[in-house]
Amino acid sequence: MTGFNLPAVLAIYHFEMARTRRTLLQSIISPVISTSLYFVVFGAAIGSRIDQIDGISYGAFIVPGLIMLSLLTHSISNASFGIFFPKFNRTIYELLSAPVSHFEVVLSYVGAAATKSLILGSIILATAALFVPLRIDHPLWMVFFFLLTAVTFSLLGFVIGIWADNFEKLQLVPLLIVTPLTFLGGSFYSINMLPPFWQAVTLFNPVVYLISGFRWSFYGVADVPVWISLAMTGAFLAVFIGIATWMLRTGYRLKN
Amino acid sequence: MATIIRINNLSKIYASGFRALNNISLDIRRGEIFALLGPNGAGKTTLISIVCGIVTPSEGSVSVGGHDIVADYRASRALIGLVPQELTTDAFETARGTVAFSRGLFGKAPNPGLIEKILRDLSLWDKRDNPIISLSGGMKRRLLIAKALSHEPQILFLDEPTAGVDVSLRRDMWQLVRRLRDSGVTVILTTHYIEEAEEMADRVAVINKGEIILVEEKAELMRKLGKKQLTLQLDPPLETLPPGLKSRALELSPDGRQLTYTYESSDEESGIVPLLEDIRQAGIRFHDLQTSQRSLEDIFVSLVKEEA
Missing domain, CATH: 3.30.70 (Alpha-Beta Plaits)
Structure with missing residues (x-):
């Protein structure tokens, strides 16, 4: 047996998706409820007092940011939990002793996590369409950003899941870094609305580029040029691939 | 008999500086039941874990079926089934599901007939659709064996197979090991129950403080000492x-x-x-x-x- 262990990739992928199915109700209902709440609070209550931004109604403006918000958080939590849990309950011995390459391990765990967050993102998009009139100017780019972000942040989740050696650390990065960066990354506003100093500071926030690029694919307007968004997302992907490869190659927190 | 596992000058030094294995060389023959005997903390599990790919060796080399465990890990690992010492299982997966998962993980196409046979042999067929969390300790241990056998390995590692197992189940386990040996599987078991080695093994190695003190045919050992x-x-x-x-x-x-x-x-x-x-x-x-x-x-x- 050389080349590619397809049965193993399918086995892990199905195992992870089965885990998702067991929690199907909370997987679907919670994003629908939280998205609806955002629309009630920001769209209807506050949004009615906010002017259009770049010619788009406020309710419609926040849709790409909302999708990004849950795409990021769920990609990270799915993937980190997926690899952390076998470490925690010690079933990881089987994965480590199996004839599976590093690439196959990453592919199956990240693939399953990304699949789940793509399903979630689609549900949020459908929910949003019930509240506001949606327009997607560049559907192919939209799908591309959608996929790229899900894969990139599932990889980050995978890295966090290997790094974490307790449940607290598992929550640390999403809670203390990713959520604040997403909220401050222009999910609910255009960074042009900020004072010049904070505009400059915001450009150090990587999430700005993700949301800006994604919003461009919807409405054709962006805070930063779309090619920069693309380059930044690609750079994150490369960095996370590098870290994951290093971790698996050295057996960091997996072996010994 | 031909050698199936060859261990050459193997050492393991953990990051803490603890030397778990010290320059171990050992040949396991195809088709034998080999008992690795030693007190707790002697290095039995470390040795097994290195051969299976769970722990990285510090020095030395291991080949399984002629395949180096690092350079040719796919081929060497595909030959091995491992039953760990602790009852480490998933909770919500079904018994049949987890055995099928193991088979896939080791690169084999699905084979429901074989999985049924394995579960029947281990008296788990009645529980096939129960979640693992509902199984008793003895059943979980048999389930771990079923998982290890799911990809039809040529070598089976049993790490303390009868620790905390009642007498009748222990007898069943011994019978199973003999059946496997009769079908050509090489069995390596670690134990600190001497009677187990005495009952089962063709050859015995005694390991203590990370070193192999002795390797001998069991009958010869008994005769000599x-x-x-x-x-x-x-x-x-x-x-x-x-x-x-x-x-x-x-x-x-x-x-x-x-x-x-x-x-x-x-x-x-x-x-x-x-x-x-x-x-x-x-x-x-x-x-x-x-x-x-x-x-x-x-x-x-x-x-x-x-x-x-």
Whole structure:
């Protein structure tokens, strides 16, 4: 047996998706409820007092940011939990002793996590369409950003899941870094609305580029040029691939 | 017999500086039951974990079926099934699901018929659709064996297979291991129950403090190191040993009804015949006699003590 262990990739992928199915109700209902709440609070209550931004109604403006918000958080939590849990309950011995390459391990765990967050993102998009009139100017780019972000942040989740050696650390990065960066990354506003100093500071926030690029694919307007968004997302992907490869190659927190 | 696992100058030094294995070299033959015997913390699990790919070796090399475990890990790992010491299982997956998962993980196409056979052999078929969390400890242990056998391995590692297992299940386990050996599977088991090694193994290695002290055919080991005892039931009882017999390795029980003679079974001259002659001459009468052999347990304890 050389080349590619397809049965193993399918086995892990199905195992992870089965885990998702067991929690199907909370997987679907919670994003629908939280998205609806955002629309009630920001769209209807506050949004009615906010002017259009770049010619788009406020309710419609926040849709790409909302999708990004849950795409990021769920990609990270799915993937980190997926690899952390076998470490925690010690079933990881089987994965480590199996004839599976590093690439196959990453592919199956990240693939399953990304699949789940793509399903979630689609549900949020459908929910949003019930509240506001949606327009997607560049559907192919939209799908591309959608996929790229899900894969990139599932990889980050995978890295966090290997790094974490307790449940607290598992929550640390999403809670203390990713959520604040997403909220401050222009999910609910255009960074042009900020004072010049904070505009400059915001450009150090990587999430700005993700949301800006994604919003461009919807409405054709962006805070930063779309090619920069693309380059930044690609750079994150490369960095996370590098870290994951290093971790698996050295057996960091997996072996010994 | 051909060698199936070759371990060369293997050492493991953990990040803490602890040397778990020290320059171990060992050959396992195809089709044998090999027992790795040693006290807790001797390095048994570390050794197994390295061969299976769970722990990275610090020095030395291991090949399985001629495949290096690092350079050619796919081929070497595909040959091995591992039953870990602890009952580490998923919780919500079904018994059948987790066995099918293991088969896939090891690169084999699904084979529901084979998985049914394995589950039936291990008396788990009735529980096939139950979530693992609902199974008893004994069932979980058998389930771990089922998982390890799911990809039809040529080598099975059993790490402390009968730790905390009741007597009847232990017997079942031993039978299973023999059946596997008969079908050509090489079985390597670690244990600190000596009777298990004595009952099962073709060959025994004793490991202590990360070093292999001894590797020997079990029968040879018993013959070489086993002391024998001859016990005579005296009638009438004897108050003291006659002076002519005192120079011999004889021991009289306090009640004077039992006389014990200890000798090395490896000695050409056991000295039993002249002894019995002397006893007869001394006028000591006995109505029964028996001989017994020192168990592997005694051998093991004396070996490990010597090391300490």
